[in-house]
Amino acid sequence: MLDVAIIISGSGSNLQALIDACKEENFPARIVKVISNNPDAYGLERAKKSGIETEVINHVDYEERQDFEDALDQSIKDSGAKIICLAGFMRILKGPFVNRWKNRILNIHPSILPAFKGLHTQERALEAGVRFTGCTVHFVSSDLDGGPIILQAITSIDQNDTADTLNAKVLELEHQIYPEALKLVASGRVRVSENRVRTEKTTFANISVINPLISK
Numbered sequence: 001m002l003d004v005a006i007i008i009s010g011s012g013s014n015l016q017a018l019i020d021a022c023k024e025e026n027f028p029a030r031i032v033k034v035i036s037n038n039p040d041a042y043g044l045e046r047a048k049k050s051g052i053e054t055e056v057i058n059h060v061d062y063e064e065r066q067d068f069e070d071a072l073d074q075s076i077k078d079s080g081a082k083i084i085c086l087a088g089f090m091r092i093l094k095g096p097f098v099n100r101w102k103n104r105i106l107n108i109h110p111s112i113l114p115a116f117k118g119l120h121t122q123e124r125a126l127e128a129g130v131r132f133t134g135c136t137v138h139f140v141s142s143d144l145d146g147g148p149i150i151l152q153a154i155t156s157i158d159q160n161d162t163a164d165t166l167n168a169k170v171l172e173l174e175h176q177i178y179p180e181a182l183k184l185v186a187s188g189r190v191r192v193s194e195n196r197v198r199t200e201k202t203t204f205a206n207i208s209v210i211n212p213l214i215s216k
């Protein structure tokens with residue numbers, strides 16, 4: 001059983017998907033702590049409802065980024081977590097923290113990386129006129145949204161889609177692939193070599209996640 005700490009900034013719908021997955025029988029990970037940099041994040045309520053320890057580590061309380069990251073590091077170490085999932089955490093993590101947790105921080109991003117790194121991904125996808133959008137679970141490296149990719153899922157962009165409809169479609173996919181990615185990592189079926197993820201052959205609960213051309 002792998003102990004996981006989750007870091008959030010907001011609503012925490014991905015956190016909820018991970019909480020629900022961890023409740024499933026034989027799921028190889030459990031959430032030992034939820035940390036938020038935003039004291040008003042709704043995700044904190046979700047964690048409390050499930051009896052998970054929470055802590056607010058607010059970046060505005062620290063003058064230097066390094067001090068904020070050291071506080072995160074200490075809190076995660078204290079929790080005993082061996083791996084971190086960023087779930088809608090809207091701060092950038094830099095070198096020392098990321099190096100200390102190399103290939104042990106997962107992030108979910110609402111685009112098909114390496115396209116549309118950063119913010120406002122669906123608006124930019126619409127502007128670019130691409131036909132598909134989606135989401136990516138990846139390990140965090142010191143390049144923004146740039147680490148080794150674990151899983152991706154896509155959905156088509158239709159004529160009538162707006163940023164809001166796309167956000168909703170993509171969020172639904174996120175809730176499917178984040179638990180699958182955590183399961184893969186926690187069960188030791190993922191290794192990173194030459195900045196790429198190799199996964200052992202596995203069967204997935206939802207095949208449309210793997211072959212998402214058929215999902216809409």
Ligand code: GAR
Pocket residue numbers: 009010011012013014015087088089090108109110118119171174
């Ligand atoms: C999700 O769409 C996630 O991919 C995105 O924020 C949203 C959080 O929603 N993350 C990023 O953009 C990170 N760069 P949630 O709080 O409901 O999980």
